[in-house]
Amino acid sequence: xxxxxxxxxxxxxxxxxxxxxxxxxxxxxxxxxxxxxxxxxxxxxxxxxxx
Amino acid sequence: xxxxxxxxxxxxxxxxxxxxxxxxxxxxxxxxxxxxxxxxxxxxxxxxxxxxxxxxxxxxxxxxxxxxxxxxxxxxxxxxxxxxxxxxxxxxxxxxxxxxxxxxxxxxxxxxxxxxxxxxxxxxxxxxxxxxxxxxxxxxxxxxxxxxxxxxxxxxxxxxxxxxxxxxxxxxxxxxxxxxxxxxxxxxxxxxxxxxxxxxxxx
Numbered sequence: 001x002x003x004x005x006x007x008x009x010x011x012x013x014x015x016x017x018x019x020x021x022x023x024x025x026x027x028x029x030x031x032x033x034x035x036x037x038x039x040x041x042x043x044x045x046x047x048x049x050x051x
Numbered sequence: 052x053x054x055x056x057x058x059x060x061x062x063x064x065x066x067x068x069x070x071x072x073x074x075x076x077x078x079x080x081x082x083x084x085x086x087x088x089x090x091x092x093x094x095x096x097x098x099x100x101x102x103x104x105x106x107x108x109x110x111x112x113x114x115x116x117x118x119x120x121x122x123x124x125x126x127x128x129x130x131x132x133x134x135x136x137x138x139x140x141x142x143x144x145x146x147x148x149x150x151x152x153x154x155x156x157x158x159x160x161x162x163x164x165x166x167x168x169x170x171x172x173x174x175x176x177x178x179x180x181x182x183x184x185x186x187x188x189x190x191x192x193x194x195x196x197x198x199x200x201x202x203x204x205x206x207x208x209x210x211x212x213x214x215x216x217x218x219x220x221x222x223x224x225x226x227x228x229x230x231x232x233x234x235x236x237x238x239x240x241x242x243x244x245x246x247x248x249x250x251x252x253x254x
Contacts, residue, residue, distance in 0.1 A: 006184070030148055033092035040090070 103142035110135035119189035121190035183225035
């Protein structure tokens with residue numbers, strides 16, 4: 001742990017593997033937030049729900 | 052203060068009260084119902100960011116109370132130090148996810164530009180707060196970061212005031228002025244959201 005991280009060097013792209021991993025996980029989390037159903041969420045478009 | 056007939060006077064306090072009552076009624080400030088479209092995980096990102104900020108502040112208060120020897124040398128200190136560090140990571144990850152969500156639904160629509168801009172300023176101030184945190188660790192990493200950052204900071208022209216090699220200044224900014232700024236901006240951001248309501252999805 002107590003040493004410099006490894007780097008991905010692809011053309012002009014230079015990024016450490018830990019940073020790339022975090023960005024990848026954030027993109028996955030964002031995608032999941034768009035597609036996963038929200039608990040207690042019915043399909044009626046006009047209905048108002050309590051939070 | 053009201054006149055004899057009960058009509059509000061034109062004092063600045065009465066004018067401020069009328070403005071607040073008109074623009075931020077209690078049912079907007081503390082709503083018990085939300086529009087249907089708020090039922091999505093995308094709207095949770097902002098709330099998680101606020102939750103992380105609360106943990107950042109609480110753990111930071113404990114660290115400031117006990118000091119560097121405690122947070123480096125004792126088990127409890129190292130735990131709270133890690134709690135502070137990792138809640139900052141969660142804070143930034145979810146702030147950026149919140150930013151992506153609001154960007155792709157163009158949240159500055161329908162008079163919400165001030166809300167968006169305050170969010171942008173909060174993001175910028177948070178980065179400075181985190182940077183001064185790295186400089187306040189009281190270890191070799193903090194010295195390494197300060198030495199490497201000084202030329203970049205000087206090249207921006209702010210080095211005359213913002214001296215990354217001055218630990219007292221960096222620590223003071225990190226534990227006092229910048230947290231106050233971030234908390235005040237987040238408070239203002241939430242008030243703005245409550246004034247105009249949550250932005251609806253793009254039709």
